[in-house]
Amino acid sequence: MVKFLLILFVLCACCPQNETVVNGYIEGEYVYVAPTISGILDEISVTKGQNVKTGDNLFAVDKDIWLTRLNTAENELNAAKEQQTQAKATLINAEKEYNRSAKLVKNNTVSQANYDAKLAVFESSKAKVAELEAKISAAEENLKQVQKQYEQNIAVTKVDGFVNDVYFRIGEFVNAGNPIVSILPPENVKIRFFVSQKTLPQIKYNQKVFVNCDGCQKELVAKVSYIATSAEFTPPVIYSNESRDKLVFMIEATFENKAENLAVGLPVSIRIK
Numbered sequence: 001m002v003k004f005l006l007i008l009f010v011l012c013a014c015c016p017q018n019e020t021v022v023n024g025y026i027e028g029e030y031v032y033v034a035p036t037i038s039g040i041l042d043e044i045s046v047t048k049g050q051n052v053k054t055g056d057n058l059f060a061v062d063k064d065i066w067l068t069r070l071n072t073a074e075n076e077l078n079a080a081k082e083q084q085t086q087a088k089a090t091l092i093n094a095e096k097e098y099n100r101s102a103k104l105v106k107n108n109t110v111s112q113a114n115y116d117a118k119l120a121v122f123e124s125s126k127a128k129v130a131e132l133e134a135k136i137s138a139a140e141e142n143l144k145q146v147q148k149q150y151e152q153n154i155a156v157t158k159v160d161g162f163v164n165d166v167y168f169r170i171g172e173f174v175n176a177g178n179p180i181v182s183i184l185p186p187e188n189v190k191i192r193f194f195v196s197q198k199t200l201p202q203i204k205y206n207q208k209v210f211v212n213c214d215g216c217q218k219e220l221v222a223k224v225s226y227i228a229t230s231a232e233f234t235p236p237v238i239y240s241n242e243s244r245d246k247l248v249f250m251i252e253a254t255f256e257n258k259a260e261n262l263a264v265g266l267p268v269s270i271r272i273k
Contacts, residue, residue, distance in 0.1 A: 019273040020202060024193025027252070028264040031159055031188070032179035035061040036152050041174050043154075046181060050163045058155045058181050061174060066150040073146045077139040084132040091125035098122035161185035186258040191222050193270050194232075194248035202272055203227060209253050210271040213262060219271070220260050226252035 039062035046058055101118040104110040161183040168180050191211055195203065203209075203224055211220040231247040253270075255261055262268065 019271060020195070020199050021269055021271050022193050022195055022199070024191055024268050024270050026262045026264050026266045026268060027190050027192040028164075028184045029188040029190070030164055030182040030184050031157075031161065033058055033155055033157065033181045033183065034177050034179045035059075035155065035174055036176055037061065038174065038176045039065075039153070041168050041170055041172050041180065044166060044168075044170055044180075046163050046166065048163055048166050051161070052157050052163060052183065053160050054157060056157050058157055060154045062153055063150075066146065066153055070143075070146050070150050073139070073143040077136065077143050080132060080136045080139050084129065084136060087125065087128045087132050091122075091129050094118070094122040094125040155180070157183060159183060159185045161188075184264070186261050187254070189255065189258075189261040189264065190225065191253045191255075191268060191270060193251050193253075193268075195251055195272075196248055197231070199272070200227075200249050203251060208256075210273075211253075211255075211262075211268050212271065213266055213268045216262075220262070221256045222253040222270075223256060224251060225254045226250075 041059060041061055042063040043060035044058075045056070045060075046052060052058070098118045098121070101110055101115045105112060105115040164182040164184050166181055168174055174180060191209075205224055205227060207224045209222050209224060211222055228250040231249055233246060233248075
């Protein structure tokens, strides 16, 4: 009996002190990408399960319609610039004729009527150039707005991540603000677990915790990123090591190495020390 108690004492002495192991699961906060206007989904550039990088195209709404409008706006601007080039050439000639007539009318070489006609053409040419300058400014502004709208209708990802799901198919009508693609960035994967009031004092913000799962080749390191300030009832999917504790506090932690993230929904055990 003494020998058994001695062995038990040695085993207890070898166990880590002030350590707690609780159960939890992997959670993810998804980025939902939606169109800014309603329309027909013309293009989907990603598939479910694909990894994307910032700037990659995701989808396009009414792309064909706005591409037509963009081409029309570009053509209108180019036409106005061509008209202006011709008008400027006409203005140069009209100015030369006017200046020549102005000199000749002083010497009575040409009639006043001829001078007045040259002046009228010169003034008309100047007005035409000014009118076309205003037309070009308006066409440039219109092109800028159409270009902006065209680009807005082609959604690009603002984050790196994993395409979790694509909710619509090409040809379907989509409403503005209705998500078409969901993306899970690596930094949005976290561990969620619950601890009792007795365990809560052991946990501090930014504290390291150690994560294990069935099939994990090694223990992963995470840092506490959130500590709930109020208690809640134990979620039914969580089996507390201390079943008598009905009220628990939710804790969240993020992996130190984002490349070691685990699949969302995976049950894990968390070692707190």
